[in-house]
Amino acid sequence: MKSAANASYTLGELAEHIDARLIGDPNIRIEGLSTLTDAGPQELAFLANRAYIKYLDETRAGAVLVHPAHGEGCPGARLELDNPYLGYARLSRLFDPLYQRSSQGVHPAAVVSPEAHIGANVEIGANSVIDAGVEIADGCVIGSGCSIGADCIIGAGSRLHANVTLYHGVIVGERAILHAGCVIGGDGFGFAHDGKQWEKIAQLGGVTLGDDVEVGSCSSIDRGALGDTRIGNGVKIDSQVQIAHNVQIGDHSALAGCVGIAGSTKVGRHCLLGGGVGLSGHLTLADGVQVTGMSLVTNSIHEAGVYSSGTGSMSNSQWRKNAVRFKQLDDIAKRLNRLERNARDD
Numbered sequence: 001m002k003s004a005a006n007a008s009y010t011l012g013e014l015a016e017h018i019d020a021r022l023i024g025d026p027n028i029r030i031e032g033l034s035t036l037t038d039a040g041p042q043e044l045a046f047l048a049n050r051a052y053i054k055y056l057d058e059t060r061a062g063a064v065l066v067h068p069a070h071g072e073g074c075p076g077a078r079l080e081l082d083n084p085y086l087g088y089a090r091l092s093r094l095f096d097p098l099y100q101r102s103s104q105g106v107h108p109a110a111v112v113s114p115e116a117h118i119g120a121n122v123e124i125g126a127n128s129v130i131d132a133g134v135e136i137a138d139g140c141v142i143g144s145g146c147s148i149g150a151d152c153i154i155g156a157g158s159r160l161h162a163n164v165t166l167y168h169g170v171i172v173g174e175r176a177i178l179h180a181g182c183v184i185g186g187d188g189f190g191f192a193h194d195g196k197q198w199e200k201i202a203q204l205g206g207v208t209l210g211d212d213v214e215v216g217s218c219s220s221i222d223r224g225a226l227g228d229t230r231i232g233n234g235v236k237i238d239s240q241v242q243i244a245h246n247v248q249i250g251d252h253s254a255l256a257g258c259v260g261i262a263g264s265t266k267v268g269r270h271c272l273l274g275g276g277v278g279l280s281g282h283l284t285l286a287d288g289v290q291v292t293g294m295s296l297v298t299n300s301i302h303e304a305g306v307y308s309s310g311t312g313s314m315s316n317s318q319w320r321k322n323a324v325r326f327k328q329l330d331d332i333a334k335r336l337n338r339l340e341r342n343a344r345d346d
Helices: 011-018 050-058 068-073 084-095 316-327 329-345
Strands: 021-023 032-034 043-046 063-066 077-080 183-186 191-193 198-200 207-209 220-222 229-231 289-291 305-307
Touching: 011 021, 011 077, 011 084, 032 084, 043 084, 050 068, 063 068, 063 084, 068 077, 183 207, 207 220, 220 229, 316 329
Parallel strands: 032 043, 043 063, 063 077, 183 220, 207 229, 289 305
Antiparallel strands: 021 077, 191 198
């Protein structure tokens, strides 16, 4: 495996890696990825957005990853693929230092319970604490300062970046990526009120993450009150997302930054939630629902489609006028109803 410092591949190797059609010299050496405008002779550029076609004929890149429809505009070698952006994503990991370094083993400053089971080629960073009953499968990387609570299970090839916290009994699937500072399995927000004060409800469930899940930095996924909070296979969660107890997220859904989901809501498969979306509790979203940024969803959505709420930005003076009119809508509606009744009577 090549190190980050000297990662180098022939164009032929890269074409084979993503099953792309190669036009040009297969022996060209590629040592990195870059944009059309910044790439040099040892770098591969890509064109995934038509807005950048104007830069194609002037690029200095050693080769370009393009859709076949745009291939003729390349001044040199190229890799043709129907989905260039997907090809770029797959090639990017070949040049990422995190994917190129070999396992460093268990750091002397890590604290690992003798009752934990650690698989082969596992790396555990300094000051991480692994509690009793934990199972960490082969090829995992546990960054520095992580806390893995009792009886957690982490699937093969998963990576926890620095300062990730897993409370007890959390299950993480294979090839998961948990970014710095995320907290999985903290108590759900459950309290009962006796008329004067709040009584805490013990959260007796857990959290289960499927395979190929990614959770962004400083995101929180709460454990279930009774059953588990469940995140499906291939789900992608951005930074600073809050997922409450007993929420279920279907396979291959994606949540952008600052999404908040209240307890016991079920999100279907292949759903997309834009930044800042809020979902009330005990709702159901069908498969294939897309909710645009900053929208508030207070009712279940039973059909796939794109949904929005709120308004886009406007000048403050216009917003102030509209805010006044918004408060007048009920009165206007009543007046309109009276006018319509009078018109029918006439």
